[in-house]
Amino acid sequence: MSAAGRPLLGVEEEFHVVDLTTRRAAPEVDVLLPELDGAEFARELQRSLVETNTPVCETLDELGGHLRRLRARLESVASARGLGIVAAGTVPLVDLTGDDISAGARYEKMQHEYQMLVREQHICGAQVHVDVPDRDTAVQVVRRVAPYLSILLAISASSPYWRGHDTGYASYRSMVWSRWPTAGPPAMVETGAEYDAMVAQLIASGTISDPGMLYFDIRPSAHVPTVELRVCDACTEVDDVVLIAGLFRALVCRAREEIDAGQPLPAVSQELLRAAAWRAARSGLEGDLVDLAGPTLVSPPLLVGQLVQSLRPQLEELGDWEQIVELSQGTLLRGSGAARQRRMYGRRGELVDVVDALIENTQGRLLAIDPPVEAPLAQALLQDYHPATFDEAVSDGGTVLPAYGWMFRALDRLGPRGLVAAEAALATEQRARGVTFGDDGRLFPLDLVPRIITADDWQTLEPGLGQRVQALEHFLRDAYGDRRIVRDGIVPAAVLDNAPGRHRNGEIVPADVVRIAVAGIDLVRDAPDHWLVLEDNLRVPSGIGYSIMSRRLVRSVMSDLEPPTGVVGLEDVPGRLRAALLSATETGTPGHDEVALLSSGPSDSAFFEHELLATQMGVPVVTPRDLQVTDEGVYLVSVGSKRRLSALYRRMDEKDLMSSRGADMRPIGRALAAAVAKGRVALLNALGNGLADDKLVYAYVPDMIRFYLGEEPLLDSVPTYPCVDDARRAEVLDRLDELVLKPVDGYGGSGIVIGPHAERSELTEVEKQIRAEPARWVAQDMVQLSTHPTFSGRRLEPRAVDLRAFVLQSQYGGNAHLDVVPATLSRVAPAGSLIVNSSRGGGAKDTWILR
The missing domain is CATH 3.30.590.20 (Creatine Kinase; Chain A, domain 2)
Incomplete structure (x- = not known):
């Protein structure tokens, strides 16, 4: 030594x-x-x-x-x-x-x-x-x-x-x-x-x-x-x-x-x-x-x-x-x-x-075993590539990291012109397949450069994601039941009572039903070996279908980037999702496998995904207008036929569902809720799940893990300050220019103010809102999101990324079984932004999880 x-x-x-x-x-x-x-x-x-x-x-x-x-x-x-x-x-x-x-x-x-x-x-x-x-x-x-x-x-x-x-x-x-x-x-x-x-x-x-x-x-x-x-x-x-x-x-x-x-x-x-x-x-x-x-x-x-x-x-x-x-x-x-x-x-x-x-x-003398020394790897594509934070593919010194070396050699062969041509081919493919996002029919924004999640990273994320969803499932059952977590002083009663996503329908869900069939957990990383959970999505999380289609699209236009055998395939994900849905039905009974995906229809921004997943699972897409609810159950009604459904994969907003009309033009919400309460149909995800995924409840998830599971959290959360708390509010107001301010009921990135990047007028306005309605706001420490090379039209640029991972829960013998599926979606912020949501101009990447 x-x-x-x-x-x-x-x-x-x-x-x-x-x-x-x-x-x-x-x-x-x-x-x-x-x-x-x-x-x-x-x-x-x-x-x-x-x-x-x-x-x-x-x-x-x-x-x-x-x-x-x-x-x-x-x-x-x-x-x-x-x-x-x-x-x-x-x-x-x-x-x-x-x-x-x-x-x-x-x-x-x-x-x-x-x-x-x-x-x-x-x-x-x-x-x-x-x-x-x-x-x-x-x-x-x-x-x-x-x-x-x-x-x-x-x-x-x-x-x-x-x-x-x-x-x-x-x-x-x-x-x-x-x-x-x-x-x-x-x-x-x-x-x-x-x-x-x-x-x-x-x-x-x-x-x-x-x-x-x-x-x-x-x-x-x-x-x-x-x-x-x-x-x-x-x-x-x-x-x-x-x-x-x-x-x-x-x-x-x-x-x-x-x-x-x-x-x-x-x-x-x-x-x-x-x-x-x-x-x-x-x-x-x-x-x-x-x-x-x-x-x-x-x-x-x-x-x-x-x-x-x-x-x-x-x-x-x-x-x-x-x-x-x-x-x-x-x-x-x-x-x-x-x-x-x-x-x-x-x-x-x-x-x-x-x-x-x-x-x-x-002796170190070159005699043409090799061709002449090439220009530095991806020199044209990485010109002026200067990440301000940790970059997942390029080191501080501008060297492509080993896991990405072979990928960048393929990108280098294509060069900027080849990537421009690939982008045009990608758009053509998307139009042909109808890969859109938003009710205006715009193409789903997809970058050409895949992101790699190493096997070591996945071995860290997989148990941590499962642990988090398991604790959130316990919380939902408890919050709509005995409220032990309130009685034991872990979570204040006001946090539950005033949660924007709380709904009385959550109280009628049968006690033994898995409420979170599909969870979408958003993660970021601020260092090579440090991941944090940014947000929990437990209502109607989107992205599984876009993840599957992204793999197909990138493969179709970038043959040199064919995923190697070490990348986990996505072919079995729809089958795993269907199995999770069917687990909520009574196996062995007639019609137990009659499942449908419930959507609000073409007006939904993710309707493409609804149709894709339904096709892959071999189930129909239905809207409330296709359904009739009786005392016996929920029926899919079409011309000349009527069949009972055992489960509905809910992909529409709860409020919209409750106010919708069925096939007989009568309001369907109350009748559907009653059918759920009686066990006539399984509705997944369950009604009332919004209680567990707002920005304020997020602050208490680490305590939930300790309380319900008796374990320390395997994944960190971003430090969060509820403005409803007087001491925390005073700290937030004193640090507005350092923190990220989020409305408790916001979604899709709406209403977020990033203090270090905000104008003085924005901070003044958000200060007024926090003082007027402190319960509507939380603040979080600024996290330096990792960046990833993203094609800008002429070269690669570092763009902030997050990762939406999906956890399925199946119900067998009264117990929930967790399945963290590899169909993850990397979301990419626009240039100069830290907000990755598609509704705010963000894009996505094909994500390769290594075995």
């Missing part, structure tokens, strides 16, 4: 020695070593291989400097003797004579015991050491880091050729290496004593002759107090070695934090670890990799991006964050070493060209 608290690290690199005339592996290491410092250079099993060892390093810059110095020294000695040095997992041209084994009793014994395995050991790797305090810690770290090794292998993959042929693998070295009896995933032991006992047993069995022959992908070092990474190919680019070393050190740091926190070991089988490593060896960075969290196949740039993002706290603590982001972007831009070798071979079909390029690239 360094004085600055960083774990120290070092790297061992193995290199092929090749003849500069034939470009074949040359067993000449014995002529090189006398000219080299024995402490930093060593022979390997084959005499055509040589190893370098860096000194112990504290920083990645220090490590990179030593790697370049040792490579340069090795080349200076080799070139004087007509030899070249290659850093790659394999060298394309090699003869397996069996006579080129280095001298020494250990190597001779290995040749006798392992026969062809030794003869074919013409492979090179890169090993990284990170220090740990003791052997028990080392064994624990090994187990915790093992699930991520396949990603590091994919980054390093540089051995597509073997004995003059393309193997079809990105890392054929891994295939050769895997034949050793102790190669592969680490042993499933948990302590240093168990590990040492296992080593002793393997030696006693005759399988290995010493601890150094344990060839696990990661292991406690046999001779120094470190954890050793062994899975990687030798890397032609020094930057790739530094990237792997930096990620590995961060993984070790995170594992040690997990140990200190008492977290259990990951439950990943050796079989799955082996499968993930095989896939990485097969694919490199050019094919899907195994995400063990699924398990599922995921695009490598997404998986690398997830890993970098998940390690951000450790990387920042180490001082490596910006450097690792830049290095990972460079690696993803270049592609794997294997792919670059194949590109070189494709030029003339000559393997000697590949060897020449490897020799030059090993």
Whole structure:
């Protein structure tokens, strides 16, 4: 451990020695070593291989400097003797004579015991050491880091050729290496004593002759107090070695934090670890990799991006964050070493060209394995891109973050003109499909650049959203029932009694009915790892259908941005919504599956969504004029037919519904409420839900979670100040220019005044209103919404975004079951605004949740 608290690290690199005339592996290491410092250079099993060892390093810059110095020294000695040095997992041209084994009793014994395995050991790797305090810690770290090794292998993959042929693998070295009896995933032991006992047993069995022959992908070092990474190919680019070393050190740091926190070991089988490593060896960075969290196949740039993002706290603590982001972007831009070798071979079909390029690239000299260096990623699109707050895709230094690298390469290929053409095609598609929002028929505003929600983020959001909806469900039942939360002094009675969304119909809903079938929870983030709930929507939240259609539209006009396999699909969401609705009916009774979506009709701003969801669920869209309510129940009436409905998915305002007329032209509201009270029909969402989602009640949701569930909130809320409270009101009036002022009964962004952005006249007017009717107002701290690149017509601009997530509740056996669906809707504010609502000029984005 360094004085600055960083774990120290070092790297061992193995290199092929090749003849500069034939470009074949040359067993000449014995002529090189006398000219080299024995402490930093060593022979390997084959005499055509040589190893370098860096000194112990504290920083990645220090490590990179030593790697370049040792490579340069090795080349200076080799070139004087007509030899070249290659850093790659394999060298394309090699003869397996069996006579080129280095001298020494250990190597001779290995040749006798392992026969062809030794003869074919013409492979090179890169090993990284990170220090740990003791052997028990080392064994624990090994187990915790093992699930991520396949990603590091994919980054390093540089051995597509073997004995003059393309193997079809990105890392054929891994295939050769895997034949050793102790190669592969680490042993499933948990302590240093168990590990040492296992080593002793393997030696006693005759399988290995010493601890150094344990060839696990990661292991406690046999001779120094470190954890050793062994899975990687030798890397032609020094930057790739530094990237792997930096990620590995961060993984070790995170594992040690997990140990200190008492977290259990990951439950990943050796079989799955082996499968993930095989896939990485097969694919490199050019094919899907195994995400063990699924398990599922995921695009490598997404998986690398997830890993970098998940390690951000450790990387920042180490001082490596910006450097690792830049290095990972460079690696993803270049592609794997294997792919670059194949590109070189494709030029003339000559393997000697590949060897020449490897020799030059090993020393950092460019010899056209790669095309000429390109302009900075998305330079034209990101011109003058200067986010004022945390941006989800672009770092402070203007570098595209790893999770978005591959996406921005596709956007870069399109360029501004291509995106303008895509926008025109998008508008044409929307008109053809009738994708509108608003009663004036305007097209639903949709941006072309998708937003990514990482798997780590989703694992944070999913339980927090479920917890919040569960507490709100308890609150609604209690508020219209015994009011325990008032009696116990958690929420003032006035908050319930004066709530704008309170309605007497809420009292007639049967006690055992799930009131919140569909919740729309709005979230924002103000930092990479911090999400806050901004608002709860429990009446008729819209957006599920627009989320589904956004995915289809973006795919139809942006074929280069086809969501990879690592993105959660939305195909099953309508079926999950229908199942939630049907759960409120009496299964097994005739007509229990007769469900309809209740809408006010084409005049509703979201009528397109109503029709889309109904079609996807296989149910009709009905208006009050299509319904007849009798003592027996609610009937859908059409020409020549009449059928009873068991459930209605309510997508119209409660007041409008209560004042509507039915098929017989009689007022339908009171009769429908009576049918609900008698259990003749399920109305979802329930009447009276507005009590729980106004701006004042929002302030008490964290207390609800503690009161009803006995848990601490998993998601933060924005600090909120009810103006009805005298002390809070005085504070608000004193800070009007710092706070966001919201009317309690406002929706769609109406009536909101953002203090720091408001004119003096606006603040004066809102002050008058607060003083006159304090119960109608709340204030909230100003939250710096994250931004996301959004196409403005000629370039990308940072625009504020929020996320509407949807939680479904189903009712089985009297209990509610939560389902947080992946059909989330990212909403985008207009330029210069923080209000994302479509009714206020906001737009939307296709949102990709990673598995």
